[in-house]
Every structure is written in structure tokens, then in C-alpha cells.
Amino acid sequence: MDRRDFLKNSAGAGLSLAITDSVHQQVKAEKLQDRKALRIGFIGVGGRGTALLNTAFAAASIKVPAICDNQKAHAERAAAIVVKNGQPRPQLYTEGDYAYREMLKRDDLDAVIIATPWRWHVPMTVESMQQGTTAAVEVPCALSVEGCWELINTTEKTGVPFMMLENWSYRKDNLAVLNMVRAGLFGEIMHVHCAHSHDCIDHWFFDKKTGKDLWPAEYLIKYNRDQYPTHSVGPVLSWLDINCGDRFVSISSTATASRSINDHFLRRFGPDHPGTKRTYAQGDIVTSTIKTAQGKTVIVNYDMQMPRPYDNRWLLQGTHGVYNEQRDGVYLVDQSPKFHQWEPFKPYEEKYLHSWWKEGGLGTHGGVDGIQLKQFFEAVSHKNTLPLDIYDSVTMSVIVGLSGESISKGSVPIEFPDFTKGKWKTRAPHFAVEKKV
Numbered sequence: 001m002d003r004r005d006f007l008k009n010s011a012g013a014g015l016s017l018a019i020t021d022s023v024h025q026q027v028k029a030e031k032l033q034d035r036k037a038l039r040i041g042f043i044g045v046g047g048r049g050t051a052l053l054n055t056a057f058a059a060a061s062i063k064v065p066a067i068c069d070n071q072k073a074h075a076e077r078a079a080a081i082v083v084k085n086g087q088p089r090p091q092l093y094t095e096g097d098y099a100y101r102e103m104l105k106r107d108d109l110d111a112v113i114i115a116t117p118w119r120w121h122v123p124m125t126v127e128s129m130q131q132g133t134t135a136a137v138e139v140p141c142a143l144s145v146e147g148c149w150e151l152i153n154t155t156e157k158t159g160v161p162f163m164m165l166e167n168w169s170y171r172k173d174n175l176a177v178l179n180m181v182r183a184g185l186f187g188e189i190m191h192v193h194c195a196h197s198h199d200c201i202d203h204w205f206f207d208k209k210t211g212k213d214l215w216p217a218e219y220l221i222k223y224n225r226d227q228y229p230t231h232s233v234g235p236v237l238s239w240l241d242i243n244c245g246d247r248f249v250s251i252s253s254t255a256t257a258s259r260s261i262n263d264h265f266l267r268r269f270g271p272d273h274p275g276t277k278r279t280y281a282q283g284d285i286v287t288s289t290i291k292t293a294q295g296k297t298v299i300v301n302y303d304m305q306m307p308r309p310y311d312n313r314w315l316l317q318g319t320h321g322v323y324n325e326q327r328d329g330v331y332l333v334d335q336s337p338k339f340h341q342w343e344p345f346k347p348y349e350e351k352y353l354h355s356w357w358k359e360g361g362l363g364t365h366g367g368v369d370g371i372q373l374k375q376f377f378e379a380v381s382h383k384n385t386l387p388l389d390i391y392d393s394v395t396m397s398v399i400v401g402l403s404g405e406s407i408s409k410g411s412v413p414i415e416f417p418d419f420t421k422g423k424w425k426t427r428a429p430h431f432a433v434e435k436k437v
């Protein structure tokens with residue numbers, strides 16, 4: 001029996017009035033509840049977008065009324081996830097590459113999550129902001145200096161924010177290190193090493209079974225650069241107060257010759273496969289040295305084609321001590337129990353646990369993705385500044401284009417644009433700053 005039938009069948013005006021009141025209250029409460037739940041649209045629901053969609057439901061009580069993907073099967077798969085989460089079937093936008101424009105015309109979306117191939121990140125994020133909708137976009141948010149400026153100029157002009165979904169910045173260990181840095185345990189941080197060593201050759205760049213090019217393959221064929229710098233550099237920005245007290249000023253990059261892609265094809269598919277015979281621009285390992293205005297240095301390794309287990313090799317060195325992620329170790333002068341000997345990092349991770357991790361992680365990538373989305377949703381719903389700074393988002397991403405330019409010019413240092421236009425000197429740190437209790 002629905003509400004109307006129930007009222008019609010109820011005997012007596014008094015009872016009917018009382019019930020009408022309580023029904024109205026219930027409807028009002030539902031509407032309030034409805035308004036409280038953020039409405040999130042998804043653009044791109046392939047591997048990453050699907051993981052984010054599942055994690056989004058675990059992270060917050062959201063509604064997903066709209067999904068866009070130019071592959072209908074992907075959009076349908078995502079719609080089934082939404083329905084499985086007890087919501088009405090979302091409207092799907094699947095007709096061609098620009099269907100997202102129709103979706104962005106809706107006026108009921110509080111934010112969109114963009115997880116499409118790289119070349120779409122700038123236009124989709126810019127057009128979201130122009131339509132007044134906050135965007136969270138996958139990594140890297142742009143591939144060139146011009147793309148980065150377009151994002152910054154649009155957000156400054158429209159007043160609509162965007163954020164890059166750089167998830168490794170939210171890792172439990174990296175946030176504990178950030179709290180230790182801010183507590184002054186390492187003294188002044190002078191140098192950081194980091195890497196993105198992630199062998200993606202046989203499932204992300206090329207099809208596992210056939211060796212066919214997937215969309216990221218194009219970049220290995222055409223460019224020689226750090227294709228994916230944000231996972232390595234992400235946490236480093238806040239450790240070094242980049243864009244809030246210091247800034248990256250120059251990058252010098254060098255690349256090995258390109259061997260391992262051809263070697264992969266030869267091993268897996270034999271000498272006659274087109275992948276074996278083709279020439280690739282991308283070197284196997286790219287090493288970049290970044291200098292900061294305050295005289296600090298960062299070494300970044302890009303390494304995504306060689307056979308190996310996953311690794312980030314974060315190492316942070318300050319005037320009072322050192323943290324080494326690979327060793328899971330810390331050494332602090334005059335504090336560590338044994339002279340020049342590592343002590344375990346775990347007790348520090350617990351002591352300096354970031355408040356975002358107090359209730360544990362959520363969703364994919366060891367719980368990191370849910371923490372990131374929860375922070376994003378909370379900021380959108382309270383109209384607060386988004387957790388990851390716009391300037392940090394572009395500073396990490398611009399390494400793609402700048403490293404390529406440096407390599408092509410014989411490793412000469414290339415200047416970083418100052419996206420903050422001088423504000424880095426006076427801006428206060430923003431990312432993951434603990435609230436004072």
C-alpha cells in the first residue's frame with residue numbers, strides 16, 4: 001500500500017490529519033536526506049573509474065544519477081553497480097567522445113569524477129568548471145605546460161575548484177611521515193628520492209594475450225619522458241612545503257636507451273610480432289633531478305616497462321635524520337637508540353598516525369582510495385577547499401612535459417612555471433594539516 005492509498009483507507013478525519021502530518025514529516029525528512037547526499041557523476045568507467053565508483057559507495061552516502069562512457073558496455077556495467085547499491089538506474093551518456101558535454105549540462109550534479117585516458121583530462125575538467133561543476137580528475141591532470149595553465153586559469157576565472165586524484169599522497173605511511181616532518185623530527189628537509197617502479201607493460205600499455213596497443217601505448221611510441229610522475233612526487237610536495245614556502249624551480253632529466261619494450265614483445269610474442277619490430281621513443285628508466293627555490297633537491301625515477309615488483313623507494317633526508325620507505329626505517333640524530341643504525345618505522349607510524357586513518361582505510365589500494373574520496377566528498381559537501389591543492393595538482397603533472405623537454409635537449413635544466421604567481425612565498429600549508437584540538 002503506498003502513502004496515498006493508506007491515507008484514503010484510513011478511517012476518521014482526526015486520524016487522517018495526524019497521519020498526513022507524520023507523512024509530510026517523513027517526506028520532508030527524506031527530501032532533506034536526499035539533499036544531504038551528494039550527487040556525483042562519473043565520466044570514464046573503465047578499470048580505474050569502476051574501482052572509484054565502488055569505493056565511492058564505501059566512502060560516503062552519495063547518489064550517482066549520471067554516468068558517461070563512450071563504451072556502452074562499460075557504462076552499463078557501472079549502472080549495474082549503482083543499482084546494486086540500492087539506487088535508481090542512472091542516466092547513461094554513451095553517444096560518442098563528447099557525450100560528457102550533455103551530462104555536464106545537468107544542474108543536479110555536485111561534482112564529477114573523471115577517469116578517462118590522459119588526453120581527455122584537460123578538456124573534461126575545464127568544461128566541468130565552466131559548467132559550474134567541481135571536478136576530481138585522475139592522474140596526471142595535464143600533460144603539458146599549456147594544459148596546466150588552462151586548468152589554473154579556468155579555476156581562477158570561474159571560481160569553481162578541481163582536484164587531481166593523486167592517491168599516494170593519502171597513504172598511511174606517507175601521512176605519518178608528513179606529521180613527523182611537521183613535528184620537526186627530521187629537522188630541515190634537504191633531499192628526497194622517489195620512484196614509480198610499476199611494471200605495466202603487459203596489462204596496461206599492451207594487451208596481455210595479443211600484445212595489441214591499449215590507449216597508453218601511444219605515449220611510449222611517441223614520447224621519451226617521465227610519463228607518470230604523480231604517484232612518486234605526490235607526497236613529496238607536502239613534505240617539502242612546495243607551493244607554500246618553497247617551489248620547484250628547475251628539472252633536469254635523462255633517459256636510458258629503449259630496450260625492454262622490444263624485449264618484452266620478443267619474449268612473449270616472437271620476432272615477427274609488430275610490437276617487436278617497432279621503434280619506441282620511451283627510454284626504459286627516466287631519472288630527473290628537481291631543484292627548489294630554497295636549495296633542496298628531489299630525484300625522481302620513472303620505471304614502468306621493466307619486469308619487476310612494485311616499488312616507490314621514498315627516502316627523505318633532513319638535517320636531523322632520515323626516513324627510508326624501502327627499509328621501513330628511520331634514523332634520528334641523538335634520538336635513535338643506536339648510533340648510525342636504523343630503527344623500525346612502524347612505531348612512528350602509529351605514534352604519528354594521521355587523523356584521516358584513525359578509523360582505518362576504505363576501498364581499493366589498501367584503503368587509500370576511500371580516504372581520498374571521503375575527504376573530497378566532505379570538502380564538496382561543506383564547500384571547503386578541496387584536500388589536494390590546485391597548484392600541487394599541476395606542479396606534479398607538469399613534470400610529464402618538462403622532463404620530455406629536458407631529455408630532448410640533452411638533459412638541460414628546464415624551468416618550472418610558477419603557477420602560484422609568487423603566492424608560494426606566503427601561502428600556508430594546506431594538504432592534510434591536522435586540526436588543533
Ligand SMILES: NC(=O)c1ccc[n+]([C@@H]2O[C@H](COP(=O)([O-])OP(=O)(O)OC[C@H]3O[C@@H](n4cnc5c(N)ncnc54)[C@H](O)[C@@H]3O)[C@@H](O)[C@H]2O)c1
Pocket residue numbers: 043044045046047048049068069070071074096097098099100115116117118120138139140165166167215
Ligand atoms: N590513481 C591510480 O591509482 C590510477 C590507477 C589506474 C589508472 N589511473 C588513471 O585513470 C585514468 C583511466 O585509466 P584506466 O586504467 O581506467 O583506463 P581504461 O581504459 O580502463 O578506462 C578509461 C575509460 O574511459 C572511457 N573513455 C575514453 N574516452 C572517453 C570519452 N571521450 N568520453 C567518455 N569516456 C571515455 C573508456 O571507454 C574507458 O571505459 C588514467 O588517467 C589513469 O592514469 C589512476
